[in-house]
Amino acid sequence: MPTIAYFGPRGTFTEQAARGFDDAAELVAYPTIPLAVAALRAGEADFACVPVENSVEGSVSATMDALAAGEPVVAVAEHVLPIRFSVLVRPGTAAADVRTVASHPHALAQVQRWLAEHLPGAQQVTAGSTAAAAVGxxxxxxxAAVTAPVAARHYPLAELATGVADEGDALTRFLLLAKPGALPAPTGADRTSVFAVVAHRPGELAALLTEFALRGVNLSRIESRPLRDRFGEYRFYLDLDGHVAEARVGDALAALHRRSQLVRFLGSYPRADRVGTAAPQAGTDTDFAESARWLAGLRQGEHA
Incomplete structure (x- = not known):
């Protein structure tokens, strides 16, 4: 039975996502994202489940930084959860009794309108996770605590409300991480993630992006995080459509490696939405293979 380390404690959306990856796996909660990833690196778990981005609040910086530091780990799958919250209280507590409401900052940000309408006098308190707020x-x-619905299964609390969300289509994307090894096979609906550090000169980022555009590789996300030891400089995180096994994607990544001071491959894995990532015209593996044969012929003196 595989073991999945996840950002806990019990009752978080990350636990819910981990069960979505493998409901039969043994789940082990860790109090922070870096500790969950460290457990994977140390061999204490076979996988780690962490949130990477939210459609309302954006990227999860703790995950991005954990992927950049330490031994490499790679994403082998992703899972997307619709985000609906429950507001949990001690049994017998009414809305009028609530003076403080706690949750993770990302969760509080996603229920501001609901709180203003239903708990307008409550002081908002940040917690390390939605489940930690339930423990509090x-x-x-x-x-009161704004939590994942699964928290009601773990703690002796009552639901004051459930299905709470300011944005009806809010989503969070989670990654299943593993140590580097054999990659998931291409499915035709894949995503590849990397980060790169480029020279701090005018035009470097534009040149980097051009390498993908020239090969017909779509970038679905690009974000930056500061380099902690080089003030004013950044690493760039890229999500792109396609699998590293595809010629156009591999060629683009090779160009990225040539242009960058540092590149770290973060995985090629099936997209959760299963939306196809077909190569554009003249960008298929067959096109690249034919071009390579033509070039090899030229180098051998064949000019037909």
């Missing part, structure tokens, strides 16, 4: 309510530190 159970221990009497807070009156």
């Amino acid at each position: 309510v159970a221990e009497g530190a807070h009156d």
Whole structure:
């Protein structure tokens, strides 16, 4: 039975996502994202499940930084969850009794309108996770917690409300991480993730992006995070459509490696939405193979 380390404690959306990857796996909660990834690196778990981006609040910086530091790990799958919250209280607590409401900052940001309407007088308190907020309510530190619905299964709390969300289509994307090894086979609906550090000169980022455009590789996400030891300089995280096994994607990544000071491959894996990532005209593996044969012929003196 595989073991999945995940960002806990029990009752988080990350636990829900981990069960979506493998409901039969043994799940082990860790109090922070870096510790969950460290457990994978140390061999304490076969996989790690971490959130990477939210459609309302954007990227999860702790995950991006954890992927950049330490021994390489790679994503082998992704899972997307619709985000709907439950507001949990101690049994017998009414809305009028709530003076403090706690949750992770990302969760609080996604229920601001609901809180203003239903708990307008409650002080908002940040917690390390939605489940940690539930623990705080159970221990009497807070009156209410904005949590993942699964938290109600783990803690002796009552639902004041459920299905809570300011944005009806809010989503969070999670990655299943593993140590480097054999990659998932291409499916025709794949995503590849990398980060790169480029020279701090005018035009370097534009030149980097051009390498993908010239090969018909679509970038679905590009974000930056500061280099901690080089103030004013950044690493760029890229999600692109396609699999590293595809000629056009491999060629683009090779060009990225030539142009960059550092490149780290973060995985090629099936997209959760299963949307196809077909190569454009003249960008198929067959096109690249024929071009390579033609070039080899030229180098051998065949000019037909």
